[in-house]
Amino acid sequence: MTKTWWKEAVVYQIYPRSFMDSNGDGVGDLAGIASKADYLAELGVTAVWLSPVYASPNADNGYDISDYRAIMSDFGTMADWEDLLAALHGRGIRLVMDLVVNHTSDEHAWFIESRKSKDGPYADYYIWRNGRGGTCEEAPPNDWGSWFSGSAWKYESGRDQWYLHLFAEKQPDLNWENPKVRGEVYDMMRFWLDKGVDGFRMDVINMISKDPALTVYMNGPRIHDFLQEMNREALAGRDLLTVGETPGVDPALASLYVGEDRRELGMVFQFEHMGVDEGKGGKWDVVPWKLTRLKEILGKWQRELDGRGWNSLYLNNHDQPRMVSRFGNDSPQWRVKSAKMLATMLHTMQGTPYIYQGEELGMTNVRFPKLSDYEDIEIRNWSREQLALGRSEAELLKAVHYRGRDNARTPMHWNAGPNAGFTAGKPWLGMNPNYPEINAERAMADPDSVFHYYKRLIALRKEYPILAYGGRFREWMAESEAVYAYGREFEGSRLLTLLNFSDRDQSLGEMASTLAKRGRLLIGNYADGEGTDPESLRPYEARVYLA
Numbered sequence: 001m002t003k004t005w006w007k008e009a010v011v012y013q014i015y016p017r018s019f020m021d022s023n024g025d026g027v028g029d030l031a032g033i034a035s036k037a038d039y040l041a042e043l044g045v046t047a048v049w050l051s052p053v054y055a056s057p058n059a060d061n062g063y064d065i066s067d068y069r070a071i072m073s074d075f076g077t078m079a080d081w082e083d084l085l086a087a088l089h090g091r092g093i094r095l096v097m098d099l100v101v102n103h104t105s106d107e108h109a110w111f112i113e114s115r116k117s118k119d120g121p122y123a124d125y126y127i128w129r130n131g132r133g134g135t136c137e138e139a140p141p142n143d144w145g146s147w148f149s150g151s152a153w154k155y156e157s158g159r160d161q162w163y164l165h166l167f168a169e170k171q172p173d174l175n176w177e178n179p180k181v182r183g184e185v186y187d188m189m190r191f192w193l194d195k196g197v198d199g200f201r202m203d204v205i206n207m208i209s210k211d212p213a214l215t216v217y218m219n220g221p222r223i224h225d226f227l228q229e230m231n232r233e234a235l236a237g238r239d240l241l242t243v244g245e246t247p248g249v250d251p252a253l254a255s256l257y258v259g260e261d262r263r264e265l266g267m268v269f270q271f272e273h274m275g276v277d278e279g280k281g282g283k284w285d286v287v288p289w290k291l292t293r294l295k296e297i298l299g300k301w302q303r304e305l306d307g308r309g310w311n312s313l314y315l316n317n318h319d320q321p322r323m324v325s326r327f328g329n330d331s332p333q334w335r336v337k338s339a340k341m342l343a344t345m346l347h348t349m350q351g352t353p354y355i356y357q358g359e360e361l362g363m364t365n366v367r368f369p370k371l372s373d374y375e376d377i378e379i380r381n382w383s384r385e386q387l388a389l390g391r392s393e394a395e396l397l398k399a400v401h402y403r404g405r406d407n408a409r410t411p412m413h414w415n416a417g418p419n420a421g422f423t424a425g426k427p428w429l430g431m432n433p434n435y436p437e438i439n440a441e442r443a444m445a446d447p448d449s450v451f452h453y454y455k456r457l458i459a460l461r462k463e464y465p466i467l468a469y470g471g472r473f474r475e476w477m478a479e480s481e482a483v484y485a486y487g488r489e490f491e492g493s494r495l496l497t498l499l500n501f502s503d504r505d506q507s508l509g510e511m512a513s514t515l516a517k518r519g520r521l522l523i524g525n526y527a528d529g530e531g532t533d534p535e536s537l538r539p540y541e542a543r544v545y546l547a
C-alpha cells in the first residue's frame with residue numbers, strides 16, 4: 001500500500017453555517033472560520049473539509065448549489081475564501097472542498113433554462129421523463145421516493161414533464177449521461193483546483209449514474225466510467241485527497257471505487273455502521289444497537305479493504321447525531337470518558353479519521369421541545385408527512401432527538417458567553433443549552449479535557465505510522481457486548497487497542513496471554529494509565545499499547 005499525505009491526515013469537518021459568525025448576522029461565515037485557524041492548528045489537524053460554501057438558496061444549507069463558482073453571500077466573498085485558504089495553508093492545513101454534482105439547485109441557471117422547454121441547449125442537463133398516467137401530469141414516471149420524503153419526481157408544467165430529485169424538490173438531479181454536463185463539472189473542478197484546493201469530498205457520488213430505464217441509481221451501470229473520466233479530466237497529475245460519500249456500498253464495491261489501481265477515488269465514506277440502530281422502517285425507525293454488530297461491521301471493513309483500498313473513519317458528521325450521545329454516554333458522569341474512548345477507536349483503526357466540529361469538545365445531541373424549533377429540511381418534510389398520517393408530535397420528537405441532523409448542526413461552542421461566543425446576533429438555529437459547561441475555552445484550559453485527548457491522539461498519529469497504516473486487523477472477545485479489543489501490525493510493530501463500551505468494570509481474563517506481551521501504554525483515558533488491574537477495564541476505559 002502506497003504512503004500518501006491523505007492517508008496520514010486527520011481531517012476536520014466544518015459546517016460553515018454553524019462554526020463561527022464574524023458579522024453578527026447569526027450565520028457562520030468564512031471570516032469566522034479564518035479567525036479560528038489558530039484553534040485548528042492547536043488541535044493539530046492537517047486538513048479541513050468545508051461543507052458547501054457556494055451560492056445557494058439554502059433549501060438544504062448549501063447542498064443545493066445555484067452557482068458553483070461563486071461564494072454564498074451569507075458566508076462572505078471570494079476574497080474571504082482566498083483569505084481562508086491562505087490562513088489554513090500558512091499553518092500547514094490543507095483545504096478540501098465539498099463537491100455536490102449529483103444535483104444542483106433549481107435556481108441554478110442550467111435548471112432555469114432546462115425547465116422552460118424540451119429543446120433548448122440545457123434541455124438534457126437534468127433527468128426529465130413523461131408521466132405514466134393518461135395525462136402526463138397524473139402519475140410520476142416511477143415510484144422512486146425522495147430521501148427527504150414524498151416522490152422523487154416533480155411535475156413541471158413548462159415542459160409537461162417530470163424531473164427527478166432524489167433529495168429535495170429544489171435539488172434536481174443532473175443528467176450525467178449528457179457529456180456536456182460532465183464537461184461542465186470537470187471544468188468547474190479545475191477552476192477550484194487551480195485556485196489551490198487540496199481535494200474534494202464528493203456528495204452522494206455513487207448516485208450519479210442512473211440507467212436510462214431508471215431501475216437503479218446507486219452504483220449505477222456507468223459509475224466507474226464516469227469516475228475514471230473525472231479522474232483523467234480533473235484529478236490526474238495532482239496530489240489530492242478525494243473522498244466519495246457512498247451510501248449502500250460494501251467492502252467489495254468499495255474496492256472498485258478506491259482500489260489503488262482503479263484511478264477513481266482515494267477513499268470512501270461508507271454507511272454500514274451508521275445503520276446499526278436502524279430498524280426495518282429505515283432511518284427514523286430507531287432500534288437499540290449492539291456492540292457485537294458494530295464490531296462485526298467495522299472489523300469486516302478493516303479486514304476486507306486492507307491492502308486493497310483506503311477507508312475513512314467517522315462516527316458523526318453534519319448528517320448524523322453526535323457520537324457521544326449515540327455510541328457513548330452523554331451523562332455528566334461519563335461524557336468525557338466515553339467521548340475519549342470513541343476517539344481512541346477512530347484514531348487506532350486503518351483509515352483516515354474525520355473529526356466533525358465540536359466532536360473534539362464532546363458536544364452532545366440537543367433536545368428542542370417542539371418540531372418547529374428544527375430547521376433541517378429532512379426533519380421538516382418527514383414530520384409534516386408523519387403528522388398527516390396521524391402520528392403525534394411527541395412520538396416524532398423522540399426519533400428526532402435521537403437521530404435528527406440538527407443534533408450536529410447547533411452552533412459550535414466557543415466559550416460560556418452569550419450564544420457560546422458563536423455570534424453576537426441571534427443564531428440561525430437554537431443553541432445546545434449545555435454550552436456553559438461544554439465549550440472550547442474551558443476545554444483548552446483543562447488538561448484532562450476531550451480536546452487535549454484529541455490533541456494527543458493526533459500527535460501520536462504523526463509520530464507512529466502504525467496508527468495510519470497498520471494492517472492484519474485481528475480481534476479478541478468478539479462476542480463481548482462491552483469490550484472491543486483489537487490489534488494491528490506494521491513493519492514489525494504491533495498496536496493493541498482495548499475499549500470498554502460499558503459503564504461497568506469489564507474483565508479481560510480471556511485475553512491474559514495476549515496482554516502479557518502487550519508492550520508499553522501509548523495512550524489511555526484514565527490518568528493513572530496502567531495503575532490498576534491489567535486484567536480488567538474500568539467504565540469506558542480506553543488503552544492503546546505499542547509493542
Ligand code: TEU
Pocket residue numbers: 060063064100147167203204245247283318319378
Ligand atoms: O447526504 C446524503 C446521504 O446519503 C445522507 O447522509 C442523507 O443526507 C441523510 O442521512 C438523510 O437521511 C449528502 C449530504 O451529506 C447531505 O447533507 C445532503 O442533504 C444530501 O447529500 C443531499 O445533497
